[in-house]
Amino acid sequence: VMFNNMHYNLPPWSISILPDCRNVVFNTAKVGVQTLKMEMLPSNAELLSWETYSEDLSSLDDSSTFTSFGLLEQINVTRDASDYLWYKTSVDIGSSESFLRGGEWPTLIVQSTGHALHVFINGQLSGSAFGTRENRRFTFTGKVNLQAGRNTIALLSVAVGLPNVGGHFETWNTGILGPVALHGLDQGKWDLSWAKWTYQVGLKGEIMNVVSPDSISSADWMQGSLIAQKQQPLTWHKVYFNAPDGDEPLALDMGSMGKGQVWINGQSIGRYWTAYATGNCGDCSYSGTFRPPKCQLGCGQPTQRWYHVPRSWLKPTQNLLVLFEELGGDPTRISLVKRSVTGVCADVAEYHPMIKNWHIESYGKAEEFRRPKVHLRCGPGQSISSIKFASFGTPLGTCGSFQQGACHASTSYSILEKKCIRRQRCSVTISNSNFGQDPCPNVLKRLTVEAVCSPTTSEAIQPNWRR
Incomplete structure (x- = not known):
């Protein structure tokens, strides 16, 4: 685009910030912050011995x-x-x-x-x-x-x-x-x-306040198999569980249920409704005007499956989980999972906009031009165990499916492994000299990385944040 008699590269669906109406210090399509790869992994908390209480539909209170x-x-x-x-x-x-x-x-x-x-x-x-x-x-x-x-x-x-x-x-x-x-x-x-x-x-269960640990015994709970009750509408379910090990965020997997509400130790974690998203989740094209149906994700999947459980609400043992199901579902398939970081991705161009460089130009400081860096950081108690993908050049794809492009520096993997393996966090400067030579002169290049995060071993983590 042309602005103030100067040409600027403005990616589709993005906004650029020019504080002095001349220098780009930020563009919403060029965010250099790493992307976390999350997985919901099983915890050691067992949800066993479910009990049920069905609303009496023959009469009201x-x-x-x-x-x-x-x-x-x-x-x-x-x-x-x-x-x-x-x-x-x-x-x-x-x-x-x-x-x-x-x-x-x-x-x-x-x-x-x-x-x-x-x-x-x-x-x-x-x-x-x-x-x-x-x-x-x-x-x-x-x-x-x-x-x-x-x-x-x-x-x-x-x-x-x-x-x-x-x-x-x-x-x-x-x-x-x-x-x-x-x-x-x-x-x-x-x-x-x-x-x-x-x-x-x-509901009668609400009137009796069956979600509270202090009044949970006010209802006539039934023990035993849930096979006959799992499609029964307007049914309360309860179970006790112990807090899982670790400090990762926790969530309930409610994919087997229909519609209702959930309480942990008497505190509501919200309503759930396992509605399935519709739409077309084909290839994403950023060309043309933005419309809500463009670049959709998760078509055919529940609009929400996992529901956050604050660890601060849990006791070491005997935590009470109560849920009310309106439509019918199978509570025996509910599980408490940990949200774990299994990897990190970063994708930064060699001339990524930086506000520090704008300060240099605006105030005339005689400082060296600051080159952008890729920063990687795993979660607490984790370190980078391997580099799944690394390419300085013109890589393609998105996090989890990166591919080498026509231009690729052969030293990409070795540089990233040297800087990052066995460290919780690391940074790599994006410059031709750092990768030995310019792999494709006169071409705008970028450094794209996907690293695997694993639990830290007994070996000490080597700090490398400022290298």
Whole structure:
């Protein structure tokens, strides 16, 4: 691009900073900081002897219910004391209804303003529906198995937090505002929107505070095999575990679960929802205008799988893990993992913008031009055990899949191994003299490195940060 009668190289989707309107000191596409290669590795914490407590769907807690004619807005009722609000009513079905004699089941239609809805007919899950980030409003439409006599319709409306972005979000409604109607009866449409509804804020497990170590015994927990319960909706699960060794960050692998919340020793680590990302994760091209669908990652994978567990919340032994699962899942496959650094990558050009060089030019100091460096650093208790890739020239690819380009200095590996092996951190100056000679004159070169980090052996680490 041309700016102030000078030509500048501005990579796509990037911003350059010129403090004096002349010298580039930083470009967002040329960040020289190393990239960490992370892996979630098993810990020695065993999550065994799971116990379960299922919400009683046949009735609500009479001590915490109230009735009203018509449908009420959720947040005005719950006051954010719980994500959950029960809407419950009953309908009487005559024995002469046609669908009871081999006809098609009636259809229940429920319109909700978000965020999720679970429909129960006579204590059995009939179906669920969910809103989206773009549109919180949705409609549940499903066949319902009604019987002759009195039938209970219980709707569990679920909020996923409070609105916090968008125009006038404080005025947005949440919950079931209707209409709610039965279709397919002999009388035609039966509108239940202004029927008598019974409301209960929260779940029975919340009311009993089963997530707290002090009141965990208030529920009737069931021990034994989870095979029969793993797809049971609205179920609480608990297990005790000991804190794993080491000081690496910890996370729960929740990939086997559906939707719910998790608590560690009575403290919430947040909601989980194993939704799967859609989109096209093909080759990434930075050409053209930026659009959200460009350069996507993780298509077909859970939008979030691991949930951070602060080590400061853990005791040496007998830590209580409680989770509430709305949809059904297999808690026996949950594991506590360590987030470990297994490698580091760096990719820096030989004329990488540096603010120190701008100070030299701006203030006229007679200092030598500072050449950029590649800095590598493994995690605590680790050292660089090998150099997986090194190339001073025109390498290609990204961290984990680097390849040599048309230009490559043959001394790249030996220089990096000499400077970095068996050290926790090291630095290498990017210059032709440092690699013996210029491997390709008149070509802008870069130094690209991928190093492997391993637990430090008994051999002392040699400091080399300023070489």
